Amino acid sequence: MSTPDATQPAPSTGPRGSATATAEPDVLLDVRGLKVHFPIKKGVIVDRTVGHVYAVDGVDLQIRRGETYGLVGESGCGKSTLGRAILRLEELTEGSVLFEGTDLASLKGEELRRQRRHMQMVFQDPLGSLDPRQTVEQLLLEGMRAHGLTKDGDARERLGQLLQEVGLPRTALSKYPHEFSGGQRQRVGIARALSVNPSLIVADEPVSALDVSVQAQVINLLADLQEELGLTYLIIAHDLAVVRHISDRVGVMYLGALVEEADADDLYQEPLHPYTRALLSAVPVPDPTVEDTREQILLVGDLPSPANPPAGCRFHTRCPWRQETRCDTERPQLRTVEINGVPASHRVACHWAEQIASGELRRHAVKPQDVTDPTLTEHDVDTALGAKGTAFPGVVDGA
Numbered sequence: 001m002s003t004p005d006a007t008q009p010a011p012s013t014g015p016r017g018s019a020t021a022t023a024e025p026d027v028l029l030d031v032r033g034l035k036v037h038f039p040i041k042k043g044v045i046v047d048r049t050v051g052h053v054y055a056v057d058g059v060d061l062q063i064r065r066g067e068t069y070g071l072v073g074e075s076g077c078g079k080s081t082l083g084r085a086i087l088r089l090e091e092l093t094e095g096s097v098l099f100e101g102t103d104l105a106s107l108k109g110e111e112l113r114r115q116r117r118h119m120q121m122v123f124q125d126p127l128g129s130l131d132p133r134q135t136v137e138q139l140l141l142e143g144m145r146a147h148g149l150t151k152d153g154d155a156r157e158r159l160g161q162l163l164q165e166v167g168l169p170r171t172a173l174s175k176y177p178h179e180f181s182g183g184q185r186q187r188v189g190i191a192r193a194l195s196v197n198p199s200l201i202v203a204d205e206p207v208s209a210l211d212v213s214v215q216a217q218v219i220n221l222l223a224d225l226q227e228e229l230g231l232t233y234l235i236i237a238h239d240l241a242v243v244r245h246i247s248d249r250v251g252v253m254y255l256g257a258l259v260e261e262a263d264a265d266d267l268y269q270e271p272l273h274p275y276t277r278a279l280l281s282a283v284p285v286p287d288p289t290v291e292d293t294r295e296q297i298l299l300v301g302d303l304p305s306p307a308n309p310p311a312g313c314r315f316h317t318r319c320p321w322r323q324e325t326r327c328d329t330e331r332p333q334l335r336t337v338e339i340n341g342v343p344a345s346h347r348v349a350c351h352w353a354e355q356i357a358s359g360e361l362r363r364h365a366v367k368p369q370d371v372t373d374p375t376l377t378e379h380d381v382d383t384a385l386g387a388k389g390t391a392f393p394g395v396v397d398g399a
């Protein structure tokens with residue numbers, strides 16, 4: 001949405017787990033080496049850990065103040081877990097989350113609760129994340145009270161202001177979530193996030209449950225609020241079209257890791273990672289002359305199980321440019337890539353990004369490979385996955 005200061009250098013990735021303040025003053029959020037692994041338990045009397053779901057497996061990303069960062073990827077690639085881990089709604093297995101230079105991984109109890117005021121979440125399904133027994137007034141006051149923001153006695157004025165900001169009438173205060181349409185409910189969800197004056201909002205699929213016409217209204221609202229309040233956004237979506245129009249930069253996730261990251265226009269115009277190329281080739285182009293001639297890359301096979309990710313490059317089992325041995329054994333790091341000597345804004349986790357871009361490497365047919373783990377039954381994995389979620393995931397320490 002707002003354009004980051006182009007004169008600032010791109011944030012660099014520092015040593016993993018460092019708890020020191022980040023060097024770039026405009027970096028609001030600095031995620032380093034983040035891992036979230038969920039244990040898979042088995043056993044009738046004593047639970048044994050028989051494996052792990054590697055939901056997030058080594059993510060480095062920085063978000064600048066006032067920026068909108070779009071995070072995309074197939075269902076199950078770890079986007080939501082990453083968003084939740086950034087807000088410390090999931091325990092981190094490893095790594096750090098520096099917010100304004102403070103490592104959230106090192107905070108507990110009251111300190112963590114105080115920090116959370118600055119980082120709020122907007123959920124895909126507002127009905128599931130808003131307590132149905134509370135009126136909008138109660139929902140909004142809950143977080144404000146928890147953070148001592150109602151002491152001045154001007155809470156009513158603030159409630160009115162919040163509703164105005166999200167485009168709802170004052171009469172909405174006495175209503176319950178089920179009395180609103182989907183779009184209005186999402187406005188309530190946004191008002192609740194705003195009620196504690198955050199600087200970062202993590203929006204997890206904020207419009208995917210809404211009708212297309214309403215989606216645009218909610219996206220426009222988010223853009224207006226950003227301009228008005230100077231907010232920073234991490235927007236998670238599986239729909240590449242949604243993310244394109246609202247993001248300054250976009251990150252693409254595959255099986256728990258970022259495989260490409262670039263300024264939004266660069267990413268959509270010249271995707272460099274084979275997975276990003278495949279994702280974008282599936283998005284229809286309105287111009288029929290372009291549509292008829294452009295490259296189509298079909299993704300073969302399903303997303304491998306995050307309980308047993310492939311060795312080497314995670315994408316090698318589905319990659320039409322896979323090169324034997326190196327891709328199967330060596331995990332590529334996210335690195336800055338220059339195409340034809342022109343420094344691009346891309347960071348790409350592919351050994352062959354330059355050779356693919358220049359046409360030096362040719363595509364080949366992909367045969368789906370079996371990447372299931374024989375030591376885990378489907379039941380083991382399902383049991384672990386069934387453990388996920390809470391009744392009202394939107395209620396964060398009363399905020």
Ligand SMILES: Nc1ncnc2c1ncn2[C@@H]1O[C@H](COP(=O)(O)OP(=O)(O)OP(=O)(O)O)[C@@H](O)[C@H]1O
Binds near residue numbers: 038054055
């Ligand atoms: N609490 C949990 N326990 C075990 N596994 C989990 C838990 N939460 C998520 N997972 C698993 O981690 C992987 C990543 O899930 P996540 O929800 O983060 O993906 P996603 O990209 O957001 O997908 P979607 O868009 O479908 O939500 C999935 O395999 C998911 O089933």
